[in-house]
Amino acid sequence: MENNSRRGFMGKAFGAVAAVGAVGSLVAMKKTWDPLPSVKAAGFTTLDMTTYEEGVMITEKWRGKPIFVLKKSADVMAKEKGNAAAEARNIKVGNDNFMVAIGLCTHLGCIPAFRKSEGDFLCACHGGQFDASGLVIKVPPPRGFDIPPFKIDGNKLILGEVGPEYQAMKDNGVTL
């Protein structure tokens, strides 16, 4: 009997030590898989918005992801008029209007191709389509292109920093 309770105590004591060790090693393992600080720090890209031409889609790079920059023509702006969802996504720098978005299909992350003649984006993976404002015109993508955090600084756009225009978009649910 005395022996049994001693063994019971030893079992519980070992269990306690093992539990502390297990939790500790799980924390260490999780943290080891986290993105490295150097990866997180290299997260800013500055774009000079005066260099873009109307109707020409340029792909920039931010955090390893493609960023679509499309300077909208008067035609596109006329089409957008009255469409609240499209107008809310518009980014105005100086007198020019832009679509700036993360160029990954919101379905599973393929890069849709810009079709110049149709003025829209087609994803080759699962057939999703987006218009020139970045809104979905054919599923499976669940939502329009995501917009990267940006700050307008004169004629420049800083990706990775949160400015008031971006904050407003986020608050209104225009982007995630």
Place this chain on the structure above:
Amino acid sequence: MAHFTKATSVKDWLNQRLAVDKVEKVMASEYWIPKNINFLWAMGMVLVVTFALLLVSGIFLLMYYVPTVEGAFYSVNYTIMTEVGYGWLWRHVHGVAASVVFLIIYIHMFTGIYYGSYKKGREMIWISGMLLFIAFSTEAFSGYMLPWGQMSYWAGMVITNLFSGGSLHADFLVEWIRGDYVPAQAFLGRFFMLHVLLVPIAILALIGLHFAALRIPHVNNQDGEEIDFEAESKKYLDGDKAGAKVMRFANDFMSKDMMVVGIYLIFFFYLVFWNYSFAMDPVNFDPADGLKTPAHIYPEWYFLWSYEILRPFNVDLGLALFGFAQVIFVFLPFLDRSPNTVPANRRGTMFKVWFWLMLSNMIVLTAMGKLPPEGVFSQIGLVAAIIFIAQWIALPIITSMEKKV
């Protein structure tokens, strides 16, 4: 301490210490296999041989492969393919075996379904087998990342994005799995580790479990007959070899097994030497480029059927059905409510139709998954995906209505 005597031979010396005679009996010469079987019963051994080919070729590739985003593509396509003596052989054996192993796994699976080999005490064989299927899928996917070509990169992008859970937007989870915002060095490093260490260890352990699960219920036979293995093996050992319904695993069964393996290996090396290109996607001979998606992204042929179940639906429903398709086969022993352990063709019209429809529908899904998602192919894919789901929902109902045969 046990009592040891002076050994009379090397065998006796080993017998005293390791009981090698006893082990040989338990594992081989007195491990009993039914006689009433056909060549489909050799697929297990074919899989063991294919796994050995993967392991050996993998060891040689591992010596020259460089797991960095700068060096990986070069080390595979230049160092291994052009500099290393017979490096091309190991790569083509590895690539062809990775593809063919799934063909054999599917044959092995559908043989099991056809003959009811997941029932009456054989449930753990089926479950451990499906766990092996999952482990092999993980191994195939992680290995596909390593050449760091365009298909590696974009398959990695698409598959890791699945973990965002659609509308749940669990982007933190995706970034945690990748160790970066996009697949990069951290991603390649961890998938390299998974491919060469963690998943192979899991596969070896699961193979052990799969074999252990066979010992008590024994191998099924062509009629699903319940054999009294004790009585039949006694008959065999007493000299009535012709009358017994069983034979020794070695050398009786093994000699037939290795005959099938021989024919398989001729076919296998024909592919390795003359027709390896089916296992080498041309798109993956372009180095990974995070700013350019290939025109069509599709997985290797063995994942196409489940990919096609993902594709025709909106993101949340697609993910839910894809998850369903991934796990549902594991539950087959419990979804089949029928008491019959006989070939599918003798279980009445409904299950017979169910089996052959399941087999042909998965071939249709595979074909549609390869084609671009446009026009009539989208429609056929959608119908086939719905049939697949409907069949699994119908299974418990039609099998509980089945008459005892």
